[in-house]
Amino acid sequence: MTDSQPYGSLAGIRVIDLTRVISGPFCTQILGDHGADVIKVESPGKGDVVRGQGNMINGESWYFAQFNRNKRSLTLNLRSDEGREILHRLLAEADVLVENFRPGVLARMGLDDDTLRERYPQLVVGRINGFGSTGPYRDRPAYDFIAQAMSGFMGVNGPADGEPMRAAPPISDMVASQNLAFGICAALVRRERTGQGDIVETALTNGLIAMLGYLAAEFFATDRLPARTGNDHPMLYPYGLFKASDGEVAIAPSNDTMVERFLGALDRLDLLDDARFADNARRMANRDALREILNGIIETRRVDDWIEHLNRAGVPCGRVHDLRETFADPQVRAHEMRLELEQASGKIPVTGFPVKLREAPATLCHPVPRLGEHTRQLLGELGLAERELDDLAARGVI
Amino acid sequence: MTDSQPYGSLAGIRVIDLTRVISGPFCTQILGDHGADVIKVESPGKGDVVRGQGNMINGESWYFAQFNRNKRSLTLNLRSDEGREILHRLLAEADVLVENFRPGVLARMGLDDDTLRERYPQLVVGRINGFGSTGPYRDRPAYDFIAQAMSGFMGVNGPADGEPMRAAPPISDMVASQNLAFGICAALVRRERTGQGDIVETALTNGLIAMLGYLAAEFFATDRLPARTGNDHPMLYPYGLFKASDGEVAIAPSNDTMVERFLGALDRLDLLDDARFADNARRMANRDALREILNGIIETRRVDDWIEHLNRAGVPCGRVHDLRETFADPQVRAHEMRLELEQASGKIPVTGFPVKLREAPATLCHPVPRLGEHTRQLLGELGLAERELDDLAARGVI
Incomplete structure (x- = not known):
């Protein structure tokens, strides 16, 4: 399964991925699963903080593996002028840029939206924030737990006689990842027809609000707050x-x-x-x-x-x-919802592909990259010579 | 906002929508929000069962409104030969077909996958099932509650000293909707480049399994089941x-x-x-x-x-x-996450668009259609004369 030619639906689409932690990496992994060439840009020497989190086996975080297969890793110090110049050269040949910095961070690197639209009119820029990049809370820190609370999602969950209850998986992150993956693809469909890129945003809170479904409808219709009912259906019994x-x-x-x-x-x-x-x-x-x-x-x-x-x-x-x-369930196995990544360090199980395509299926093309594993390969393709690369490495730019 | 020209990313994409209830309609609504021309095909006289569910105000279900804006409604009896013949004429001019029948139902209408691929090689077929259309459980009935239970999602949620806890919104349906909307768009990106359609499937269970994230990773790494911890973080305090x-x-x-x-x-x-x-x-x-x-x-x-x-x-x-x-939250209002549909019957509030695009934003183009509201308009475009339409209506085909 390693380094085979991708033939997913997004084969030929190159994604420059500046994201870290969960929401961004899960989004770009979805794109990579379906054939996009995802280049994960990480800080030299450190990389995505999740590389050091969760259970480590043979030096690899299985938590990191869960969100970073089907990517290549390139190290680049975006706080250096030279690092940013290399990023610009990558963007000139890219189709998609994805980021989940706090609002304004990318602009302070010189990559504000107007500059991106002007210099790279073909580029689809995807962005995830806690509360979005506009509005009164734009600068507040947000995490999944806060988004579950403020979206109203937590308040409708839980036992009738107990407190509001979060979902244990970081559902607001993962729903936002899916929303952004969809929005990026929708923008790519339009780009194929018009040549124009776009800027696509989603927020942890907004994704969960859009999932309130009939609970929101019933509240709008009655102005009554839905009662928490635990595992009971609010309108049917037995159930x-x-x-x-x-x-x-x-x-x-x-x-x-x-x-x-x-x-x-x-x-x-x-x-x-x-x-x-x-x-x-x-x-x-x-x-x-x-x-x-x-x-x-x-x-x-x-x-x-x-x-x-x-x-x-x-x-x-x-x-x-x-x-x-x-x-262990036979249906789950039949759908290969547990896959194994063949890492140099051994096999790592991860969850499988929920979207199945008959002609252009998702595939495992790359295992989880070591930090900077593809830096020289990728920058070599940009035309940088070995000596330049040695020099950039010595100065901590890559 | 009514019947304005769509300019979302998917403008020009026509979707034939055979779905009902939640998972399918939410998926096609997402496509419609972003500019696709969604034609909701419903049974004459009855239509989507959700039209009669939840609170009704001025004869309209606000639950139905939550999942069916930005669509046009066409009635067609798919159990009649003439109805199926009209469906074929619609498919010949369509880009996408979406269905959420039980596995095999579409094939029994003569629309098995091989026939669809052969007759409509340009078509992207999207499909949602409870367990998927293959595997040992393919024929089992599935609902959100069962998918939450069998995916492992319910088992990780809930208080430390209590029972496994579902999320109150039908989260497996809505995650599957998002997955399918993504998969359809990914297939459309490929189709723009190759001319080839595809068959895209997702299942309620598989969508939630792919959301288990680091809980799955930690289980794989340790072989220990994650404890339910209610609202407490399993590894951090205070939180x-x-x-x-x-x-x-x-x-x-x-x-x-x-x-x-x-x-x-x-x-x-x-x-x-x-x-x-x-x-x-x-x-x-x-x-x-x-x-x-x-x-x-x-x-x-x-x-x-x-x-x-x-x-x-x-x-x-x-x-x-x-x-x-x-x-009422100012951030939620700033992001217009509560919209108002301008229906003939009055305004109906619904949740807003979680994916924001700068150049080609989602818009409200159509309110919620009455059953069969656009049948004559759409079949007129196919070339059927008024007299033919009267005749088809008299015989219950439309």
Whole structure:
């Protein structure tokens, strides 16, 4: 899988990647997975801070590997004039620039938006910030936890009798990564037709706000705040987690037909004749009573038995997987959602490609680069001689 | 904002949209927001089931509005030969087809993948399923709740002493929508260069697995399952929710420098001299003791006071917004993350565009279409005469 020719949809697109940590690197990895030539520009000697974070095995951070496959690494000191001059030479031949600096940092390097548009009219510039690059909070520091809180996302999650609850993965970062990857591709479609680049921005908060979906719709329509309901559906019952003999099973009949199938599969269609449970409104009103009856049945058998039995009856259901179960699951394996990077240091497992294309699929073309691994290769292509490179290295520019 | 000329990045791209409910419609709405001409194909007389769900105001579902702006509606009975023949004529002039039927349904309409590739080599086909269209679970019914459970996403969320916890928005649907919108655009970039279409698929489960990020990385590296930690960070303290006098405030110092700023802003830098709290490892070991001290200080002032004070000190922080606070927030307003659709029935608020482009921004071009509102306009463009249309309508084909 190493250094094979990319044939993904974005083959031939060169991305200059100034990002670090999560949101930017996840975005550029998505582009690289689909064939773009991603050049990760890092500070000489240090590089992306995530290179030293999380569990290190044989000197490599598996956390870093999760977000930086399919890239090449070039070291460049962007605080030096010479470093910035090399960046300009890279941009002249690039299709995309991605950055997640705090607002204004790139401008202070001489790369304000007007300059970028004027010097590189073909360039698509992609940018992620916590709150965006405009507006009253533009200069505030933001992290995923703050974005989850301020977007309203945290406030709708959590148990009915408990506090608002974050999602454990840094979901605002990762949603923003996806949004930016989409926006960059949309701008590339237009560029293919017009020759013009664009400046594409997204913010951690805005990405989560756009995910509020019907919770926002219902709030707009009623002016009532949605109640937190934990794992219960706010408008349907039965629906949620149920306790089997050896663990919890998620069961989600989403309409009356499926509720009938579910109760039929439990051999308890008679419950629909009980005045307390005859329709969804009454089942919601008597949720605790029905939950007790259902758990009394479900607890008599194992999760796997129920999943087989209920799926056969056409009732949506599934085990609440821990990560070991997730990555061992036959469906997850069939979709190769656990991949292995073949590093010099050994194999590193990472999550797979969620977007599958038939003609131009995502592929593993590059493992995770060592810091500066491709500096000489890439700058050689720009025409810099070995002696110049030695000199730049000695002075800490590369 | 009504029926103005689109000038988004995807202007000129025509999308035939066979999707319903959430994941498909959210994907095609993203394409429409960015200028694509989205034609929502619905069953005559019924249409997308969401048209009748959620709160209805002046006959319109605000839940439906949240996912169906910037589209035109065409009714077509795809179970009739004539309806399918019209679909073929639409596909001959289209750039993209999107569907979220159960696997095999489209093939049973005569539109299997090989036929689509052969008859419409220019077409990009986008598809969302619960588990994907291949693998052992391909035929199982799947809903967001099941995908959250089986992807491992639910299992990492929730309080340390409680059960696994779903996110309240149907996050697997919406992440899949974003993934598919990206994949379709990536395929369009390639098509501009090669003339070839593609078949793009994503699955609810796979999208969430790809979001597990460093939780997956740490599991792969250690073979230990991540513990649920509620709102606490698994590796850092102080970090999380704190109780001010009038509500909760999220505070997220992500490294030692920020912890110093935070404790300095509380005028309690002395805590770092306490052997229990001298470094992050000791603060984690004595988290409850430090939490009690910090809450004792934080509870003396209001949330707004802390947010002003801590932001001035450069400490990432924010209020846990409910939806009313989110949409009233000055930053959210500056970014127009609440828009108003101008419907014939009155104004309907919806969430705004998370991806901002400078030259070719997303715009509101069409409000939410009434069922079949554009059938005659669109089929007229295909050359069908008024009398033919009357006849098709009388026989329930359109």
